[in-house]
Amino acid sequence: xxxxxxxxxxxxxxxxxxxxxxxxxxxxxxxxxxxxxxxxxxxxxxxxxxxxxxxxxxxxxxxxxxxxxxxxxxxxxxxxxxxxxxxxxxxxxxxxxxxxxxxxxxxxxxxxxxxxxxxxxxxxxxxxxxxxxxxxxxxxxxxxxxxxxxxxxxxxxxxxxxxxxxxxxxxxxxxxxxxxxxxxxxxxxxxxxxxxxxxxxxxxxxxxxxxxxxxxxxxxxxxxxxxxxxxxxxxxxxxxxxxxxxxxxxxxxxxxxxxxxxxxxxxxxxxxxxxxxxxxxxxxxxxxxxxxxxxxxxxxxxxxxxxxxxxxxxxxxxxxxxxxxxxxxxxxxxxxxxxxxxxxxxxxxxxxxxxxxxxxxxxxxxxxxxxxxxxxxxxxxxxxxxxx
Numbered sequence: 001x002x003x004x005x006x007x008x009x010x011x012x013x014x015x016x017x018x019x020x021x022x023x024x025x026x027x028x029x030x031x032x033x034x035x036x037x038x039x040x041x042x043x044x045x046x047x048x049x050x051x052x053x054x055x056x057x058x059x060x061x062x063x064x065x066x067x068x069x070x071x072x073x074x075x076x077x078x079x080x081x082x083x084x085x086x087x088x089x090x091x092x093x094x095x096x097x098x099x100x101x102x103x104x105x106x107x108x109x110x111x112x113x114x115x116x117x118x119x120x121x122x123x124x125x126x127x128x129x130x131x132x133x134x135x136x137x138x139x140x141x142x143x144x145x146x147x148x149x150x151x152x153x154x155x156x157x158x159x160x161x162x163x164x165x166x167x168x169x170x171x172x173x174x175x176x177x178x179x180x181x182x183x184x185x186x187x188x189x190x191x192x193x194x195x196x197x198x199x200x201x202x203x204x205x206x207x208x209x210x211x212x213x214x215x216x217x218x219x220x221x222x223x224x225x226x227x228x229x230x231x232x233x234x235x236x237x238x239x240x241x242x243x244x245x246x247x248x249x250x251x252x253x254x255x256x257x258x259x260x261x262x263x264x265x266x267x268x269x270x271x272x273x274x275x276x277x278x279x280x281x282x283x284x285x286x287x288x289x290x291x292x293x294x295x296x297x298x299x300x301x302x303x304x305x306x307x308x309x310x311x312x313x314x315x316x317x318x319x320x321x322x323x324x325x326x327x328x329x330x331x332x333x334x335x336x337x338x339x340x341x342x343x344x345x346x347x348x349x350x351x352x353x354x355x356x357x358x359x360x361x362x363x364x365x366x367x368x369x370x371x372x373x374x375x376x377x378x379x380x381x382x383x384x385x386x387x388x
Contacts, residue, residue, distance in 0.1 A: 001069055003186075007251055011065035025245045026058045047228050055233060059241040063248055067206065070185035071198050073218035075225075077232055078244060082181060082201025083109040084237035085215030089197050090114065090146065092227040093175045096122035099143040103130035103160060105359055106150045107179065107201075114148070130160040131291065136168055144172070149195070150179040151298075154334070155307055155344075155366060156282045157182070159291050162298060166194025175223075181205070181335075186258050187301040197223060204335030205303065207250040208257050212243045257337065260371055261304035267374035268367075268381070272308055277385040279363065282307040304369035305334050310388065314354050315345045315362050317388050322365060324387035327372060327380040334368035339377055342366040 001010070012023050031050045033039035039051075046055040053060075060078050068076035079085040090113055094100060102114055104127050114125045128135040130149065147169050151159045162178060169176045177197040178190040184205040190198045200206055202214035215237075217227060232238075239247075265283075272281050273288070281288070283306040284295040312318055322330060328341040345352070345362040356362045369377065 003070075003255055006066055006069045007254060010069055011062040023059060023062055023245070023248065026053075026241050028057075028241075029053050046233075047225055053241065054236055054238055055228075057241050057244070059248075060239055060244040063239075063244045063251075066248070066251060067185070067200070067202070067216045068218055071180070071218040072185075072189055072191050073198065074221040076216055076218045077224055077227060078202070078239040078247075079215035079217065079232075080237045080239055081213050082179075082199065082203060082215035083107075083113075084235070085199045085201075085217040086110050086148075086177070086179065087113045087117075088227050088231040088235065088237070089177050089199055089217050089219075090118065090148065091231040092223075093146045093177070093197075094118065094123050095145075097143060098123050098145040099141050100125045100146045100148060101136060101139045101144060102127050102148040103150055103153065103158070104128060105153055105155065105158070106148065107154060110148065110150065110179065129158075130165075131158050133161060133164050133168070136165060140172070140174075144174055147174055147176045148179075149176065149190075150182075151188075151190075152182045152284050152295075153179075154182055154305065155360065155364070157284050157289075157305075157307070159284060159294050159298065161294060162190050162193040162195055166196075169196075170194060182305060183299055183303060184254070184258060186255065187303055188299045191218065193298070196220070201335075202247060203333060205258065206254065207247045208254065208335060208337060209246070209250045210333070210336035210338065212246045212250070214239050214243060214247055257371065258301070258303065261369055262302045264372070264374045264377065265302060265304045265306065265369045268369055268377055269306065271378045271381065272306075275382075275385060277311050277388055278308055279311040280309040282309070282364075303335075305366065306369070307364050307366045309361065310363045310365060312354065312363055312388060315348070315350070315352060318343055318345050318354075318363055318365065320387050321384050324384035325380055327377055328367065334366070336368070337371045339370040339372055340368040342368075 042049040042051045064076045126139040176195045178195045181201040197219040200216040202216045285302040328339045344364040
């Protein structure tokens with residue numbers, strides 16, 4: 001199935017919608033039945049039938065089909081956020097007494113669901129450096145039921161050898177989950193490498209317009225039905241029909257957005273790597289990356305998220321740089337059409353030491369490259385670096 005068909009046509013039964021080229025928004029919470037028998041039949045499989053939008057909705061279903069096809073999975077569920085998608089996948093995979101292995105420095109709410117929420121219910125966890133396969137093997141216990149990956153992660157972009165982890169887990173009957181938000185389905189295919197479940201913060205590249213918060217979980221129909229019957233229907237963190245429609249619209253341009261973003265990022269990367277005020281650039285496809293070989297082997301292409309470590313003496317220098325930027329909007333999240341930046345120091349006290357007190361130094365600034373002209377972004381970075 002070709003990419004253009006998935007993005008522009010898959011799941012869109014236009015004859016049913018009176019020939020509408022853009023699918024309608026089924027902005028309804030409930031669906032009516034002509035008799036008791038048909039209502040009873042619908043309750044038998046809410047996963048496939050339209051009974052209540054909390055379970056299934058025609059607009060959301062179109063989006064599910066597209067995202068599943070992009071990831072090469074049998075099925076997909078859409079959530080109200082990426083955090084909800086990851087939490088549902090984890091909760092559906094473990095029970096009291098089970099053990100979970102997770103990579104270091106994951107998305108903060110992935111860490112929270114493992115360390116803070118499930119730990120209260122007897123689920124133990126081990127966080128490891130996932131760049132070394134030996135660490136996975138050493139962390140295994142007889143109770144290990146799930147391995148949570150994030151490759152690359154969303155700040156310093158450590159990767160895991162997905163195929164190797166999948167083999168290790170499959171041989172022991174352990175389920176695997178990978179957050180694929182950074183790469184997008186266009187640049188990495190975890191399921192093809194043997195991973196069981198793939199999650200996305202669909203807020204990022206999949207939507208790409210900074211106007212929808214959404215999450216996606218892709219897997220086999222068996223696993224997706226299991227998630228649907230459990231945390232999906234129980235917790236109710238569903239995506240609204242209107243937001244699904246906005247995402248369908250946003251995904252029409254996914255391919256060309258990712259191509260443009262990658263092209264611009266190459267120019268910006270070259271500028272940053274040679275600037276005297278830059279201590280280090282974190283980017284999977286930078287030749288200076290120790291895992292560059294794995295990135296070339298495992299990923300189909302590059303995206304536009306990178307992190308710079310500024311050569312500064314204190315947090316005030318980071319603040320001068322960030323406050324001087326004009327083309328990069330200072331905000332959380334990433335993956336939109338516009339250039340964005342996130343300073344790590346914003347989550348620390350104003351006078352904290354530059355080394356930080358956690359896993360990351362406060363001299364880090366994450367940049368999300370958008371659809372602007374490369375020369376415009378480079379000029380803005382140059383004047384802000386001069387302001388340090």
